[in-house]
Amino acid sequence: MAEDAVAFKEPKTLVCGLIMPISQIDNLPAAHWDEVREIIIKTVEGIGSPRFSARLVSEGDDAGVIHKRIIQNVYTDDIAICDVSGRNPNVMFELGMRLAFDKPTVIIKDDQTARIFDTDVIEYLTYRRDLRYASMEQFRTKLAQKTVATYELSLSDHDKQSFLKSFGTFKVVKLDESSETPDKAMLSMMAQMQRQISRLSNSLPSRRRPATSSPSELDDEIEQLINSPRFPEARLFVRQSKAENPDLNSDNCMEYPELVGQAVSRFPEIVTSPNALRRLVDVSL
Structure with a gap:
């Protein structure tokens, strides 16, 4: 039935x-x-x-x-x-x-x-x-x-x-799905992650850092960057970011989580490290 x-x-x-x-x-x-x-x-x-x-x-x-x-x-x-x-x-x-x-x-x-x-x-x-x-x-x-x-x-x-x-007890990063728009939630999450990573880095024992690149090595890296097929597109991206964030420069670019996230996602062959991003911003501006 x-x-x-x-x-x-x-x-x-x-x-x-x-x-x-x-x-x-x-x-x-x-x-x-x-x-x-x-x-x-x-x-x-x-x-x-x-x-x-x-x-x-x-x-x-x-x-x-x-x-x-x-x-x-x-x-x-x-x-x-x-x-x-x-x-x-x-x-x-x-x-x-x-x-x-x-x-x-x-x-x-x-x-x-x-x-x-x-x-x-x-x-x-x-x-x-x-x-x-x-x-x-x-x-x-x-x-x-x-x-x-x-x-x-x-x-x-x-x-x-x-x-x-x-590794211990941590406060897990969460997106507040009820009180924030997707834009604000994304930026909030990335900023929170960056702060946690910074605190973790500061708490680790210091390690010997590699020597700074010599002037000739730095020139070679800049030349390689400029000759990259996607450099014009990456430079335009940086300049657009500068227009939206007038204070942006090569020294503080890592403090802009949205910029970092987009740069790594869009230009992985160029932005291979924090120094690579700083170099890109410096050359582009």
Whole structure:
């Protein structure tokens, strides 16, 4: 009888955000990362229970600014899989945000990428860079198991899967979704992260710093910057930022979190370090 039938409620499909390279890096073409992405998506969406839908954190249904979408997805996705192969600057920045949010994350890398010290407390899953079929099938099995285990552990015993709690007690960065617009929330979050990183850096024992570049080395670095194919675009970006922030200069540019975030995201081949950003600002202005 129809009236006796029990309504079936479709189980919620969880979102798995992918943080990974998408363009050429470490002598690997974009096509290589397309193949890696397809392997991950096929693996995650093939999990029986719970059900997952996988996509890049840069993807979304809205037509808004991509940087806002990335940060929103990094914060809200039920679980994230991060491929640190090649140590892509954008990937490392997004991974840092995900860990700062203290959200469940699975980190993977290829067998040609060295382990990263700062995240060494987290278990890595490693796959062959040549993507050989037999080894990738074994990797897919482990990835599926790790994804489910990490997500379920985040629900049952969050402290065990927490990256931050491996080092002590911290106040987790959160986006205030009810009282701030996305613009203000993004800037607030980035500023808060920058303050926490600054405090952490100041609390660490001092280390010997590398010697300052010689004048000839500095000239070579500037010449290399100016000859970069994307330098005109990067210079325009800096000048537009200067128009919006008249006090901006090479000495204080790291104090502008939105500028830093956009520069790293848009020009990873140029902004490879804080000094590289300072040099770009100095030359552009």
